[in-house]
Amino acid sequence: MDRLTEMEAFATVVDQGGFTDAARKMGISKSAVSKHVSALEARLGARLLNRTTRRVSPTEIGLAYYDRARRVLTDAGEADALVAAMQTAPSGVLRVSVATDFGVNLLSPVLGDFLREYPDITVSMVLNNQYVELISEGFDMAIRVGEMDDSTLRARKLTETARRMIGAPSYFQKYGRPLKIDDLNDHKLLHYSSQSSGNMWKITAPSGERRQVRSAGWLTVNDGQSLLNAAIAGLGIAYLPSFLYADAMRKGLVEEAIPGLPMETQGIYAVCPPGRFTQPKVRAFIDFLLSNFADKGPDNW
Known part of the structure; x- marks a missing residue:
């Protein structure tokens, strides 16, 4: 006999309190339920049920086995439901938290x-x-740029973006060009106000050493596009991802501030709550993003 069927018959007898109601619940005969339970007890070599003319109840061993069997049956039911769900067409409301610069510049144009x-x-x-709390705030997924701080989330890397210090030719003509990292202390810097590190840039020197540049800056704003606009206007040097400045650099509106420095890169990730099952709507969106950005980054935007 099928092991899961034996488990189901036994668990249903315990749930229903007897063979008659269990048979009705399972849609089979009372004798069939009895055969399944007897076969299970014979295979295990233990009595799982106390049977009297008035009631049926699990033995001590039977109660311990019931707890485990019920978990197995629940997992089996969820596995069946998962397969069914994964074969259905993606549908429903997809709630996504997206890093502002990426959402405005790259996601919005292809969302249609x-x-x-x-x-x-x-x-x-x-x-x-x-960084929003996906589960508590009701999000199905998020798209994040930079290091993944929460190791409990499932992350799928979509692509990478370079990150460089850039400024307008007019700025460098007026204030000069920094030749090394220390020279940045004498320049007008444009900062993200949303960075947890405050007005501080982490830069890799030609030697590979990680350096920190801290300056009050001339402008602080929580929007990358605004920082790019300020840089193009000659207001200072901004430290931005390539998906923001790439077009402006191609047009000659901005230049790299210190060309000899190693290229910094950041990952762009789709992240989901922990768990093995990915909802069809989430899976469809991640596959769409992977396809759209397959030929992008780190500098190719």
Whole structure:
């Protein structure tokens, strides 16, 4: 006999308090339920049920076995449900937290293609540079740029972006060009106000040493596009990801401040709550992003 069927028959007898109700619950005959339970007891070599004319109850061994058997049956049911869910068409509301600069500049322009490909999915996108709590705040996933601080989340790397210090030719003509990292202390710097490190840049020197540059800066703002606009206007030097400055650099609107420095890179990740099952709508969105950004980064934007 099938082991799971034996387990199910036994657990149902315990749940229902007798063979008759268990048979009704399972949709089989009372004798079939009895055979399944007897076969289980014979295989285990232990009596699992106390049987009287009035009631049926689990023995001490039976109660311990019931706890484990019920867990196995629940897992088996969830496994069946998972397969069914993964074969259904992606649908429902997809709540996504997205890093603001990435969302505005790269995700928004292609979001229409995703919605046309999956008409049964509704996207609710929240742009935020703060790390939200996915589960407690009701998000299905997030797209984050930089180091992954929360090791409990499942992360899928989409691509990478370079990160460089850039400024307008007009700025360098007026204030000069920094030749080394220490020279930045004498320049006007443009900062992200949302960085946890404050107005401090971490830069790799040609020797490979990690250096820190701290300056009050001339402008502090919580939006990368605004920092790029300020740099283009000649207001100072900004430290930005390549997906923001790449087009401006191609047009000659900005230049790299210290070209000899090693290229800094940051990963761009799709992150999900912990667990082995990925909802079809989430899986569809991640696959879409991987396809769209397969040929992007670190400098190719």
